[in-house]
Amino acid sequence: MSYKIFKINEDLKDFMPPEIVDLEEKATWGNPKRGVMDLPYSKELIEEHSLCAGCPESAAFRYILASLPNPEDTIIVNSTGCTSLVFPHIALHTVHSLFGNQNAVASGIKRVLEWRFPDKVKDVIVLAGDGATVDIGLDCTLQSFFRQEKITTICFDNEVYANTGGQESGMTVKGHVFKMAPKGKQWDKVPMWQLAIDSGCHYVVRMTVSSPKKVEKVIKQAIYVAREVGPTYIHLYTPCILEIGLNADDGLEEMRRTDKERFKFFEYMTDAAKEVIERKKEEGLI
C-alpha cells in the first residue's frame, strides 16, 4: 500500500467534502518525523470521536496517531472497549478482533505482511484496554511476547471495565470501589509492565498521557524497537473520569497526580533495544 490511495482524482475533487480533501493535502503522510507538534497545523487522522467529553483516552489516541512514524503502512488491531467506537473514524487500516484476541490477530497480520511485502516496512500495533490486554486477553498477550512477535502492544489502562458500568478489572487498585464492585477490590493490581519484561519484551514503559511530547517519544521508540528486535509494551494510564467521579476538565490533573504515584514514569529496555533507539536518535527520527 502507498499513501497514494489518499490522493484524490482531480476530476472528482470538487465533489469531495473538505475533511477528505484535507486528509490528502494537510495530513502528514510519508514523514517519519511527524509528531504531536503537528497537531495544531495538520489534518489529524482521527475525524471525530465518540468518547466522553474530556476523556483522557481520546487525548492518548490523538497523541499516538500523531506519533506513528509510518501511518500509511501501519495496521492497528483493537479490541472491544471504549476505543473500539473510535476506530471506524480513523483514516488508517484497523482490525477489530474478538475480545482478548488482539495480540494473536496482530501476530498473524505481522507475519503475513512480512511474507507478502518483504521489501516494505509494515508496523502492526495493538491498541486495547486493560480488560482486553490483562484480563480476558492475558494469554494471547503474553504468548505473543513469548513468541517474540515484532509488534507493539499499547494498553489503555483505566483500571476498570468502564463502558459496561464499572466492574473491577485485574488492573483495578486494591480497595477501589466501583458501581459494580461495591465491596472493593480484594487483590493487588496486576503488575503488567513487569510481566511484559519477564515475558520477553524488549522495550517496556509505564506512564500517563499527561505529557504529549513524552508520549510521542515513547511510541516512536517502541515502534522502532518492535520493527527490528521484538515485542514492545506500553502501559498508559487513561483514567475513566466518569467512573471515578471527575468532571470533564479534571482528567489531566488526575494523570498529573498519578504521575508522581503508581504511574510514575518507568522505562525498561534491553541492550538490543537500546542500540536501535540510539541509532534512530542519531538519524534524527526520535
Added chain:
Amino acid sequence: MAKLGPSGYSPYPVAMYEDILTPPPGKALLFNEIVDEEIAMREAAKAMLTRENPTIFPGPQVLYAWNEEAKEKARLVRKIAETLGAKIIPMYDYRPKYPKIDPEKEINPNHPNLTIWHNNIKACIFIGVHCHYANVALKIIRAETDCFTIAMCGNAGHEDAMITLRDQHTEELEKFIRVAEEVKKELGK
C-alpha cells in the same frame, strides 16, 4: 424479479433468491433479463435522463488516484455526469457515522454518504464502489425505495440492481457516453 421497489425486507430483498444471477461475460442484466450490453446501456441512459434527480455515486475505486485506470475512469465519470445532467455524491469511504444518522435520508450503516433524500433520488449509478458494499447498499435501496439502480461494475455485476453492466472499464465507459449522447438526442434533450 428484480423489479422496482420498495420490495420490503421480508423474506429477503435479494434477487438471487428469485433465481436472478449476474450476467455472463459480454452481456448485461436488465431487470431479470439477460440482454446485450448496448441495450442495457440505452435503458440505463434513458432512466437517468427521464427520472427525477439522477445521481452518480462514485466509490473509492474511482475517487482516488491509486492507478492509471482510476484516473481515467474519474475523468469519464465526470463526463457521464455532464452528459446525463446527473449529480455526483461521492462515497469516499465506508466509515459509519456517529453518533446519529437520519435513516430517512441516509443509508446506514455502510454508506454514511449515500444519501437518498427521502427517496427523492429516482435513478442512480453505482461506480467504483467495492462489491461487498455495493451489494449491501443496493439491497437496502431496493427494499426501501423505488430508486432505479444501475450498477457499472468492474467485475461480475450486481443482481440487485435494476440494470447491471459488468466488466466496465475505460473502453466501456466511453461506449456508454456515446450511447447516452445518442439517447439524449432521441429524447430531444
